[in-house]
Amino acid sequence: MEDTNRSACAAAKPFKKRIGRAILWFFAGMIVLTFVSRAASDALKAKVSVGYVSTSSLDQSLNGTGTWTAGETLLFTTYYTRRITKVYVQPGQAIEEGAPLFAYDVSTVSGGKSVTDRKVRAAQKALDLANANLENAADPAYAQAVVESAERALLFARFTYAQTYALQNGGVVCATFSGTLLSCDLSAGKASSAGESGLEISLGAPQFLICVSAKEAERISIGDAVCLYCDGRQEDETAEVVSVSTPDTDANVEVLCRDESGKTRVIGSEQDWKIRKQSEQYGTCVPIEALRQSGADAYYVLVLTEKQTILGEQFAAEKVGVTLIAHDDSHAAVEGGLDGDAKLITTCSKEVQDGDLVVKNDGD
Amino acid sequence: MKANRKRLLPLAILFLLALVVWLPLWTLLTGALTPTSEIKERLSGVLGASEGLAQWRFLPDRITFRHVVELLLDTPEFFRVFWNSCIQVFPAVAGQVLVGAPAAWAFSQLRFRGRKTLFRLYIVLMILPFQVTMASSYIVLSDLSLIDTPWAIILPSMFSAFPVFIMTKFFAGIPREMMEAARMDGANEWAIFLRIGLPLGLPGILSAALLGFVEGWNAVEQPVTFLKTASLLPLSAFLPATTVENAGVTFVCAVIALLPAVLIFLFGQQYLEQGIVASGIKE
Numbered sequence: 316m317e318d319t320n321r322s323a324c325a326a327a328k329p330f331k332k333r334i335g336r337a338i339l340w341f342f343a344g345m346i347v348l349t350f351v352s353r354a355a356s357d358a359l360k361a362k363v364s365v366g367y368v369s370t371s372s373l374d375q376s377l378n379g380t381g382t383w384t385a386g387e388t389l390l391f392t393t394y395y396t397r398r399i400t401k402v403y404v405q406p407g408q409a410i411e412e413g414a415p416l417f418a419y420d421v422s423t424v425s426g427g428k429s430v431t432d433r434k435v436r437a438a439q440k441a442l443d444l445a446n447a448n449l450e451n452a453a454d455p456a457y458a459q460a461v462v463e464s465a466e467r468a469l470l471f472a473r474f475t476y477a478q479t480y481a482l483q484n485g486g487v488v489c490a491t492f493s494g495t496l497l498s499c500d501l502s503a504g505k506a507s508s509a510g511e512s513g514l515e516i517s518l519g520a521p522q523f524l525i526c527v528s529a530k531e532a533e534r535i536s537i538g539d540a541v542c543l544y545c546d547g548r549q550e551d552e553t554a555e556v557v558s559v560s561t562p563d564t565d566a567n568v569e570v571l572c573r574d575e576s577g578k579t580r581v582i583g584s585e586q587d588w589k590i591r592k593q594s595e596q597y598g599t600c601v602p603i604e605a606l607r608q609s610g611a612d613a614y615y616v617l618v619l620t621e622k623q624t625i626l627g628e629q630f631a632a633e634k635v636g637v638t639l640i641a642h643d644d645s646h647a648a649v650e651g652g653l654d655g656d657a658k659l660i661t662t663c664s665k666e667v668q669d670g671d672l673v674v675k676n677d678g679d
Numbered sequence: 680m681k682a683n684r685k686r687l688l689p690l691a692i693l694f695l696l697a698l699v700v701w702l703p704l705w706t707l708l709t710g711a712l713t714p715t716s717e718i719k720e721r722l723s724g725v726l727g728a729s730e731g732l733a734q735w736r737f738l739p740d741r742i743t744f745r746h747v748v749e750l751l752l753d754t755p756e757f758f759r760v761f762w763n764s765c766i767q768v769f770p771a772v773a774g775q776v777l778v779g780a781p782a783a784w785a786f787s788q789l790r791f792r793g794r795k796t797l798f799r800l801y802i803v804l805m806i807l808p809f810q811v812t813m814a815s816s817y818i819v820l821s822d823l824s825l826i827d828t829p830w831a832i833i834l835p836s837m838f839s840a841f842p843v844f845i846m847t848k849f850f851a852g853i854p855r856e857m858m859e860a861a862r863m864d865g866a867n868e869w870a871i872f873l874r875i876g877l878p879l880g881l882p883g884i885l886s887a888a889l890l891g892f893v894e895g896w897n898a899v900e901q902p903v904t905f906l907k908t909a910s911l912l913p914l915s916a917f918l919p920a921t922t923v924e925n926a927g928v929t930f931v932c933a934v935i936a937l938l939p940a941v942l943i944f945l946f947g948q949q950y951l952e953q954g955i956v957a958s959g960i961k962e
Contacts, residue, residue: 334946341938348751349758356755629756672753 360674362664363632365619366602368657373597373643375534378589381525381572383580385497385517389467392513394478395419398506400486404496404514407581412493416514417501419478421486435476438469470518494518497582521580523554523572525588532568534592535559541572544587552576556590594641597648605659606639606647614639614649617667619658619675632660634669706735707937710930711746713739718926746927750935757932764913764936767832767902768895774837775891776884783846783883784872788858798847805840809900820905831905832913836895842887849883849953850876885950889943896940 398420404410442465445458452458473491481488497515501507523541540553554572562568572588574580605616617632637651660667667673710718717739724731750757785791786798816835817826825831853876861871877884902916914936944951 331946334942338939338942338946341942345758345761349755349762352752352755352758355752359753 356674360672361667362676363619363630363660363667363673364662364676365658366605366661367659368653368655369600369646370596370598371600371646373594373600373641373646373648375592375594375641375643376589377527377531377534377592378587379525379527380585381523381588383521383582383584383586384524384571385495385582386519386522388497388515388517389470390513390515391471391474391492392510393501393507394475394509395482396507396509399501399503401503402499402501403487404499406496406498407579408496409577409579410490410492410494410496410516412490414490415487416490417488419482419486419488419507421482431479432476435469435472438465438472441465442469492516492518495521495580495582517582520574520577521582522557523574523580523586523588525570525572527568527570529562529566529568532559532562532570535570535590539590539592542589542591543574544589547587549589550576550578552578554588594643594648597640599650599653599655600646600648601637601653601659602661603642603645603647604661606637606642606649612639616649616651616653616657617660617669618653619660619673621658630673630675632667632669632671632673704937705737707930707933709737709739711927711934712742712744713927713930714741714743714745715924715927717741722926743927746931750928750931754928759910760912760914761935763829763911764896764915767829767913768892771833771836771895772888772891774833775839775842776888778837779839779842779846779887780877780880780884781872782843783850784876784880786843786847787850787853788871788876789868801840801843805844813900813904817904826905827907827911829911832895832898832901835901836891839891841894842891845887845890846880846883849880849886853879882950882953885947886953889947889951892943893940896936 399417400420401418403415403417410416442462445462445465449455449458449462470492477491478488494516497517499514500512501514507513523543525541527535535556537556537559539556541556542553543550552575554574554576556570557573558571560569560571601616607615607617609615613636615634615636618635620631620633621629635652635657637649637653640648640650642648660673663673713721721734721736725733786794786801820826820831820835825834857875857879858871861875866874897915898913899915902911902913906912914932
């Protein structure tokens with residue numbers, strides 16, 4: 316009996332050894348597979364970051380680079396042919412009324428009729444009359460043109476009188492207008508040519524010209540403040556939108572802005588600008604990275620669906636079609652079957668399709 | 680010839696009974712290798728996808744290893760759950776041996792007042808089902824801030840009365856003459872326990888450890904009650920999440936969950952049988 320037990324024990328020993336080894340192999344295999352599975356999962360499943368649905372307005376600010384342009388340009392010519400002794404201004408310079416422009420040589424007597432201020436008074440009277448007619452004009456456009464013409468006539472008359480006055484008072488001709496000098500063909504030491512040489516003046520402040528697309532122009536309205544940037548820094552004063560043109564054949568729109576800062580602007584120079592705009596409040600805004608396009612006007616988002624299983628949380632991507640209403644650089648306002656607490660896939664390490672299992676990035 | 684015929688009938692009956700016992704295991708094994716479409720077709724009735732009864736065939740129409748690959752290579756979460764089971768079961772079993780063996784030795788070999796009463800109290804504690812002690816255990820564990828930690832499973836299991844009961848039976852079988860001889864040779868009680876009690880009571884200790892492992896490995900109520908975080912739950916608690924979509928993976932999961940228990944059972948079958956005999960309890 317004892318012998319039988321002993322032989323049974325002896326037979327059981329190798330079997331037990333084999334089972335012991337099998338247990339060790341099993342747990343060793345599980346350790347290896349733990350790492351392999353993690354590595355395989357990292358390699359096969361896309362890692363995604365998530366964003367959330369929000370209620371907000373969109374930033375519809377516009378920016379770009381604009382050009383300084385002249386306003387109404389007039390050529391103020393010299394009334395006399397005389398040697399110029401000095402030119403006080405240079406192109407691009409802002410000119411205030413009363414500022415010295417140039418000086419005639421008054422040491423020699425030379426030709427040219429003197430002008431009295433009677434011509435100025437006559438021009439003023441014509442302007443007053445034109446303004447008076449403007450109110451009750453049958454053709455307002457024509458009446459306006461008459462006023463503008465009278466204004467110009469007055470400007471020229473005053474400048475001509477200023478030159479006569481200068482000849483009698485030392486030769487320095489002063490500005491009878493405000494504006495920016497665009498060009499000047501007078502030079503010290505050379506004689507002026509009556510009625511030909513002179514100063515090209517842009518009246519009033521220089522204007523800032525912005526070119527935008529027709530779609531962008533929809534966001535711009537007259538009176539909008541335009542922030543100007545110089546070397547990346549925003550200027551204290553803003554320009555103001557004064558006119559928005561109709562789209563041209565290329566669907567481009569010119570927006571003209573008035574600068575009241577009084578700063579010297581170089582006509583033709585470029586400067587960065589920005590118009591800050593906020594849209595209306597939208598109920599469903601998604602991060603712009605979450606918005607995906609499947610066709611010309613077909614948009615969708617991938618929603619992260621969470622499956623709570625005993626094996627842990629598993630995540631899958633679910634495609635939800637949306638209609639794009641508006642967007643800015645960071646968010647898009649959409650309409651569609653999105654819940655307020657939906658988790659949206661924004662960025663992913665590889666392409667994700669509807670139904671794909673994904674891994675959520677840590678910290679999201 | 681007549682004797683052979685006489686034996687055939689009981690054998691056939693036993694074979695049929697064994698088949699009934701084996702059928703769920705066979706279902707598990709074949710289910711692990713059945714394509715999802717076929718599982719859907721057969722099990723949608725019982726897994727809530729449609730109405731009706733489950734239809735199961737002895738062998739699947741087509742065999743696939745997709746679920747095995749999906750679980751082992753594409754589901755790292757499974758391994759977290761697997762190691763959760765290990766983290767909760769192995770320390771608990773080690774604790775049962777460390778705490779239970781001295782206690783069992785004391786009950787079987789030492790004579791002190793109230794020994795029998797204390798042992799009866801142990802037996803009462805042992806036969807109390809988990810549902811009875813659940814509320815009190817929860818309160819104690821909550822006061823110790825152990826709820827939702829692996830210790831909520833490990834600690835109560837470490838101080839389980841069942842291994843003490845089994846080991847007491849084994850230690851009681853050690854001849855008293857051996858202890859007396861050791862005492863005469865100058866060995867103290869601690870030395871007797873370590874040098875004589877543990878080696879001779881090893882089958883009992885292993886038996887208690889194996890039964891403790893099987894109990895802990897298959898425990899569902901304790902983890903579900905004391906653990907709130909899904910990522911802490913052990914392998915034994917995954918079945919409630921079974922759906923038609925993941926039934927194949929769940930079958931594979933069940934087969935793998937079965938393996939350690941089977942291997943350890945085979946390893947200690949001899950001791951386990953002795954333990955069951957000693958305890959008179961069938962797990």
